[in-house]
Amino acid sequence: MAKNLFNKVWDMHCVGRLSSGQDQLFIGLHLIHEVTSPQAFQMLRERGLGVLHPERTFATVDHIVPTASQSRPFSDPLAEAMMQALEKNTKEFGIEFFSLDTDYQGIVHIIGPELGLTQPGMTIACGDSHTATHGAFGAIAFGIGTSQIRDVLATQTMAINRPKVRQIYIKGELQKGVFAKDIILRIMADLGVEGGLGYAYEYTGPTVSRLTMEERMTICNMSIEGGARVGYMNPDQTTFDYLQGRRYSPKGAEFDRAVQFWKDLASPPDAEYDDRFELDASSIEPMVTWGINPGHGIGVTQNMPRVADAPEHEREGIKKAYAHMNFKEGAPILGQKIDVAFIGSCTNGRISDLRDAARVVKGRKVASGVRAFVVPGSKQVARQAREEGLDRIFQEAGFEFRGAGCSMCLAMNPDKLKDDEISASSSNRNFIGRQGSPRGRTLLMSPAMVAAAAVNGRVVDVREYL
């Protein structure tokens, strides 16, 4: 049996076995942001350590940036202090920083691919759980904590246990109105939020091959929501076409050599896996979450589960979810009223997401009483959207079109739910309190579904609006 991509890339980067039994893994690309890195730099200072390969680390600012006005100093002094710490740290240690003063600032998982920093065959680490996004290119990418950021800065390596690999084979045509987001929400619903513990997910099969790079990123992005720290796809012509001509992509003859190398990385047909799961994409409906974790997703025409029908080990969790959501068990999700519509995040803040949403919004108005806003994932996405006139489509409909950042995905900036508001959100987590109000409620769905919910003031089936 042949090696899959995961094991090929891991072996190339493995420095050796530590006495603990963990592997010492070289990290080819390290991405940092303002929330999880300042303490790591402080630890370096306390120990008198430097950054071993500052040219392999890149920084941006995303989590705390306000999206209404991005002028400095920020009105929130805590956010301003975090911004200043990142400025100081990147300057002192010689790290490239895509700040708000550049054209390339944005959510870390959006700018890496956009700049061509993310490439097949790399190991990529970032102090953010959605780092698996970069796996869409055939990289092994995963989230790490602050102590591990310290290790990567100091040694360009980290101590880590090698996970097993599960192949997720997806076949079948997607129905109209069903998007990459629906595929991953369906995988979460089928395998559960802890189904991926101990695994890296390789998403493969004919459906995956037909997806664009942006769609692939949406799927890999949410691997962690299913418990898998790593999610990736095999690189192919779609990957190479995306990478050609980007700022940090190889150029000229080097690009040609790179493509040959990248092709050889892909898992061969006889590659070995520890487990396999198969999904028929034609059976997927537009998905909506009704509960408090991303595994609580159902097709938009389905009813919410009844506690008594759930497996015994899930009942307490479902009861807890209903207690927070204040929904009636067994009721339809279709028609559920919403207060806020949020389009953005590292899951769905790319240009194709904005296009999909704008197609639904065009010529329609946001329902009265709904606060609706679009937060592009990066300055480049915002620029492209303006060039295509998408900003005007959204604004004419009554959406706000904001500056780039993480925004209401995790509400570390001023964008927050109030009280027990319900948001239709294209983000990745519906955890209790996630969107800034401890009583706030989040319904995860695709950007097009959010757009359709925004103009109706309630959850609708986007298939009727395309």
Place this chain on the structure above:
Amino acid sequence: MSLPKKDLIKGTGIPVMENDIDTDRIIPARFMKTVTFDGLGNYAFYDARFHEDGSSKGHPFDDPRYRGGSILITGRNFGCGSSREHAPQALQKYGIEAIIGESFAEIFIGNCTSIGIPCVSLNKEDVESLAQLVQENPGTEIQIDLVNKQVRTPEENFYLEINESFRKSLAEGTWDTTAALLQNKEKIEEVYRNLAYIKGFVA
């Protein structure tokens, strides 16, 4: 760097018996607007503990029966979601020294280990009996023995599971990895020089 061995941890328990407790629950994002980990202990489980007017919701962390507890007992997939090390830091600063659960999210368990908090797994039945024991007798001393892989109470002993590399590094006091990684500087540079994308994809 010399670190204490975490081979045997003794303390009383705090049962927080739910599954899929995410790190946003453990430390809400608004408390992460800081460039240090100082003071996070006050905000551990904040929204699960307090109503918006500041009154108590009666969370186990505020239950007088469990006061002084240092061993968190929980369910399945504890620490899922965000990679924020602020979560284990908040628990540690609150006074949690070890976590016993059915299973743990991977990034979370790595973060806990790297700051010296053992996360050990018991099977579902055993976690439930342990939690029940603590609920009935809150002052019960619990011992987590990483050498013999046992959770012990005066009533009953349980077999614990933990990844062997985590067990070894905690029990031996070598869980801070930076020094060990730095020892292999030459090999790091060798791997680096041989990477295709560093060599310009020249064979």
